[in-house]
Amino acid sequence: MTQPSPPAQPSRGPTDHEVRAQIVDAATEYFTRYGYEKTTVSDLAKEIGFSKAYIYKFFDSKQAIGEVICANRLAAINAAVNEAVAEVSSATEKFRRFFKTLVASGSQLFFQDRKLYDIAAVAAATPWPSVRGYEERIRQLLSDILRQGRETGEFERKTPLDETVNAIFLVMKPYFNPLQLQYNLDSAEEATTQLASLVLRSLSP
Amino acid sequence: MTQPSPPAQPSRGPTDHEVRAQIVDAATEYFTRYGYEKTTVSDLAKEIGFSKAYIYKFFDSKQAIGEVICANRLAAINAAVNEAVAEVSSATEKFRRFFKTLVASGSQLFFQDRKLYDIAAVAAATPWPSVRGYEERIRQLLSDILRQGRETGEFERKTPLDETVNAIFLVMKPYFNPLQLQYNLDSAEEATTQLASLVLRSLSP
Incomplete structure (x- = not known):
């Protein structure tokens, strides 16, 4: 005997996930x-045609919305970096690609969206958890x-790995x-081309 | 026959140089x-007890006064750096001292004077000639x-000197x-200790 499949719900409205995405x-x-x-949450609510209270059902604050936007952008940068690094095989070339793609x-x-820089600036100044995660991923890939x-x-092996990772992280x-x-x-x-060469000279065995 | 010496002028009032220093x-x-x-030039004039017109006899603008203050501060940093570098003989040690003293x-x-940071920020954003001169002196000492x-x-000699100077300048x-x-x-x-070590590794022959 098979379980009855749940009835289709064509008219049940958007899921929570969809509403969150719509707000973002x-x-x-x-x-x-x-x-x-x-921008205030009221401005946003007016623009979307939701009540302020409805938006607060999904996000605690304007910052919570900003956090998601920021996390999305950082994930896109991260994806671009990983793709660029995967294309080459030598560690030297990987490092050059990493730095170049990260900055580009x-x-x-x-x-490009000058106004969105606002969010990045606030996020990096605090810093927000998404920015800390982003920096952690950069450190990890570097390592x-x-x-x-x-x-x-x-690369040389004399310098403790942690020290090397940290110093290069600071350069970047x-x-x-x-x-x-x-x-x-x-x-x-x-600048990043010249800095990458300096870093690679510092890594030579 | 000797030239008559100019008469003493005990009551001729402060020299231009003295007035400028007083305003600064x-x-x-x-x-x-x-x-x-x-702050406006009017505020300053009121504070010193000069007329605004009198201040304008010595400085074209508020920025011209700020420029002198900034140049004085940068000269003090420069003096501290030169002194620290002169105390040691090896190039390695000179570089460490240079970076450390510059930052400290x-x-x-x-x-320390949080409000004075205003001037530094404006000076560095434009940048003012005194800041360009400061950067030029840093580049020169590095070279x-x-x-x-x-x-x-x-240090190694393979990398063109200009490239090395520029890359280290960017790190600093x-x-x-x-x-x-x-x-x-x-x-x-x-950070500067770790970065100095990285730079020195990149310079090893």
Whole structure:
């Protein structure tokens, strides 16, 4: 005997997940146009045609919506980086791709929509959990690449791995942290190429 | 026959140089208390007891006064750095001292007087000529240390000197540029130690 399948619910309305996505999409568009700082939950509610109370059923605060937008953007950067790194095999080349793609997709995602930079700035200043997770993933990928390079003999093995990871993370940070990247945007591409070469010289066995 | 010496002028009043210094001193104090951005030349004039027109005889604008204050501070940092570097002989040790002193005296001078940071921020964002000169001196000292290290065999000689100077300058910049240093203050001391070690590894022959 098979369990009866649940009846189709064509008219039950959107799921919670769908409403959340709808709010996030509308908020992304609204913040892009008017900026994150200046927008209130009331503004958003009016724009979507929901009541403020209904939005609060799904998100505790404006920041909670901003967090999701920010996490989405960071996940997109992360995906681009992973893809770029997977395309090449040597640790040296992986590191160059990593740094280059991180900065290129970071600048594009945060700064093409100048108004969305608001969110990135607030997120990086606090920092929000999504930003801490993002930095953790950067540190992890860096550590993986270094470990690989040490195994293949491309990189030196004398310096403690933690120290190397941390120092390189510090070299890269001004170019992936949005608060600092805003001062380095013009020269970011050339700068990161030169910095990558310096880092690789520091790693030579 | 000797030229008659000019008559003493005990009552001729302060020289232009003295008046300028008096205005700069008063402005430094005033900006420290109320911030650079919010202060007008009228505020300053009232505080010193001069007419606004009299101040304009000596300085074209508020920025011209800010420029002198900024240049004074940068000269103090520069003096501290030169002194620290002169105390040691190896290029390796000179580089460590250079970076450490630059960051320590920079943080102290810009951030101990939180309100004066205003000036540093405006100066670094434009940037003002004094800031360009400051960066030029940093680049020059870096180049001198690298040249010495290459001559003594402490540092590698394969990479073009210009490229090495520029890449190291970029590593250091987030820690001496006030706009970026504000985000790195807490960790500046530890970070610069680790970054100096990374740079020195990249320089090893």
